[in-house]
Amino acid sequence: MNDLGHELQSRLDFLGEESSSASVNFEDWLNVRVTALPFLKGWQNASRSAQAERIIAEIAAILDERTNAALSTASPAWLLRLVELWHAENAAVVTFNYDPLVESAINEAGLIHFHSRGANRVLADTQVFPAPPAPPAVYYLDNDSPNSSSLQLLKLHGSLNWYWSSGDRLGTTLSRTRERRTFAGRRVVPEPEDFTGTKMLDRFLVPPVSTKSAYYSPYLTNALWRSAHDHISRAKSLTIIGYSLPKTDQVGTELLATVPREAQVRLIDFTPGNQDDDASLAGRVNALNGSIDHVWSGARSVPDFVQSLSQELSGKLFDVTPTKPDADVLVALPVGAGDTSEPSIFIACRTENGNIGTVDIDFPLIARSQMPPRAMAFNSLPAGYREFDSFIRVGRLREMLDAGVPPTVIHNDREFLIVSIEYNLIGPWDVALLTTSEERPLEHLSPNVDD
Known part of the structure; x- marks a missing residue:
C-alpha cells in the first residue's frame, strides 16, 4: 500500500490495520473498502458506504495539505515549460489527479492568447472544461470564457475545488471555486469570500476504484469522459505521464484503448518496465495499440521528455512552407x-x-x-x-x-x-x-x- 493508504489508516480509526501489507495495491485496498459486499446485511453495507464517504473526505484533506505545501515553494521549471508546450500545441490534457498543481502552473506561466484585437493572459480556470458552474464573478478575470487556442484540461476524477451534495445523481448541486493560486504562496487575485457556501458542500472526487457507477450518473461525468474519448479516439499522439494503468481502473484502461493504432504513443514513468513483460506498465501500454514509440524512465524522465518535446516543436516551426514571407x-x-x-x-x-x-x-x-x-x-x-x-x-x-x-x-x-x-x-x-x-x-x- 502506498503512503496515502497508510496515512488514511493512521487518521481513521475504523480502518484498523487490515490489508496494511506493503504488497497490497492502494487501489485494490480502497476498492474493497468502498464496495458493497453481497454477504453483508443492508445496514452493514450502508455503514461501509458512509465510511467510504469519510475516506474520500479524508483523501481530500490529505491532498489539501500536500497541495498547500507544494504551492508554498517555487514552481518546478519542467512543469512551467510543460504547460507552455501544451499551450503551444493546443493540447488536450486528460488527468485523473485531483490536485490543482497543473492549474497553478498555468497561472504561473503567464501564457498568452494572441488575437486580432490584442493579447490576453490565459488563466487555468478557463482551460479546465467541462467543469461545474462557478459562483458569480467578483473580478474582471472571472468573466473570461474558455480559450480554444490554448490547452484543455479534463479532470476525469474530479478536482479538489469541485463540490456537490453527495449522492446527487443528476448533478444539479455541482459547483466549483475558481483556482487562482500560483506557486511560492502567490495568487493571481485575492481569494474572494465564499458567499455561495460552495465550500460547505462535499468534495466531488471520484475514487480510484473499479466500481464508480454512482459517480457516472451526474451529467458532468458523462460530459468529461465523452470529451476525453473524443480526443483520444482521434489522437495523432498519446503521451502517458505517471499513470500506472491500474487493473482496478478498468474504465480508464478502456478509454485509453480507443487510441488509433497509427497514433504515436509515448510513455514517461519512473519505472515503466519492459514492453515484452505483459505485467509491467510498459507491457500494458504496449497492448493499447500495439507499440510504444518512445519511453522515458528514471528520475529525469519528465524533464528529459519536456526537453525532447521542446526541441521537437522548435524543429517543426517551418514544416509547412510559410505562405506569408513578408509578414x-x-x-x-x-x-x-x-x-x-x-x-x-x-x-x-x-x-x-x-x-x-x-x-x-x-x-x-x-x-x-x-x-x-x-x-x-x-x-x-x-x-x-x-x-x-x-x-x-x-x-x-x-x-x-x-x-x-x-x-x-x-x-x-x-x-x-x-x-x-x-x-x-x-x-x-x-x-x-x-x-x-x-x-x-x-x-x-x-x-x-x-x-
Missing part, C-alpha cells in the same frame, strides 16, 4: 518578461551578433496604423538606434534558422525558446506571432511523486 514577426513573451504585468508583445529584430532580439511596439496601435508594424517600431526609436532592415519578417526568419541561428529570442538578457508560429491579420497587416518558453534548467523529478 512582420511579433514575439509573445510570458507575463513578467516585459515592463508590465500584462501580456508582453514585441517585434522581432536581428541583434548585433545575428541572433533574434526584440524591440518594443505599441501593439494596440497596429490595427489602426497606416504603416506596417516594423515601420511603426522603427519610427518610434531614436535616430540611428536600429537599421530598418534589422526588423525580421517571416522569410528572413526562416533564412536565419536554416543558417543555424538558434531558435531562441533574447530579451533583457533572458533567453526564450521559440515553440510555435501562427499567422494572423491585425487591421490591414499580416503578422506572424512566435510563442515562446523561457529557457530554464529543467531539474530532475523526485522519484516519490504520486501518479
Whole structure:
C-alpha cells in the first residue's frame, strides 16, 4: 500500500490495520473498502458506504495539505515549460489527479492568447472544461470564457475545488471555486469570500476504484469522459505521464484503448518496465495499440521528455512552407518578461551578433496604423538606434534558422525558446506571432511523486 493508504489508516480509526501489507495495491485496498459486499446485511453495507464517504473526505484533506505545501515553494521549471508546450500545441490534457498543481502552473506561466484585437493572459480556470458552474464573478478575470487556442484540461476524477451534495445523481448541486493560486504562496487575485457556501458542500472526487457507477450518473461525468474519448479516439499522439494503468481502473484502461493504432504513443514513468513483460506498465501500454514509440524512465524522465518535446516543436516551426514571407514577426513573451504585468508583445529584430532580439511596439496601435508594424517600431526609436532592415519578417526568419541561428529570442538578457508560429491579420497587416518558453534548467523529478 502506498503512503496515502497508510496515512488514511493512521487518521481513521475504523480502518484498523487490515490489508496494511506493503504488497497490497492502494487501489485494490480502497476498492474493497468502498464496495458493497453481497454477504453483508443492508445496514452493514450502508455503514461501509458512509465510511467510504469519510475516506474520500479524508483523501481530500490529505491532498489539501500536500497541495498547500507544494504551492508554498517555487514552481518546478519542467512543469512551467510543460504547460507552455501544451499551450503551444493546443493540447488536450486528460488527468485523473485531483490536485490543482497543473492549474497553478498555468497561472504561473503567464501564457498568452494572441488575437486580432490584442493579447490576453490565459488563466487555468478557463482551460479546465467541462467543469461545474462557478459562483458569480467578483473580478474582471472571472468573466473570461474558455480559450480554444490554448490547452484543455479534463479532470476525469474530479478536482479538489469541485463540490456537490453527495449522492446527487443528476448533478444539479455541482459547483466549483475558481483556482487562482500560483506557486511560492502567490495568487493571481485575492481569494474572494465564499458567499455561495460552495465550500460547505462535499468534495466531488471520484475514487480510484473499479466500481464508480454512482459517480457516472451526474451529467458532468458523462460530459468529461465523452470529451476525453473524443480526443483520444482521434489522437495523432498519446503521451502517458505517471499513470500506472491500474487493473482496478478498468474504465480508464478502456478509454485509453480507443487510441488509433497509427497514433504515436509515448510513455514517461519512473519505472515503466519492459514492453515484452505483459505485467509491467510498459507491457500494458504496449497492448493499447500495439507499440510504444518512445519511453522515458528514471528520475529525469519528465524533464528529459519536456526537453525532447521542446526541441521537437522548435524543429517543426517551418514544416509547412510559410505562405506569408513578408509578414512582420511579433514575439509573445510570458507575463513578467516585459515592463508590465500584462501580456508582453514585441517585434522581432536581428541583434548585433545575428541572433533574434526584440524591440518594443505599441501593439494596440497596429490595427489602426497606416504603416506596417516594423515601420511603426522603427519610427518610434531614436535616430540611428536600429537599421530598418534589422526588423525580421517571416522569410528572413526562416533564412536565419536554416543558417543555424538558434531558435531562441533574447530579451533583457533572458533567453526564450521559440515553440510555435501562427499567422494572423491585425487591421490591414499580416503578422506572424512566435510563442515562446523561457529557457530554464529543467531539474530532475523526485522519484516519490504520486501518479
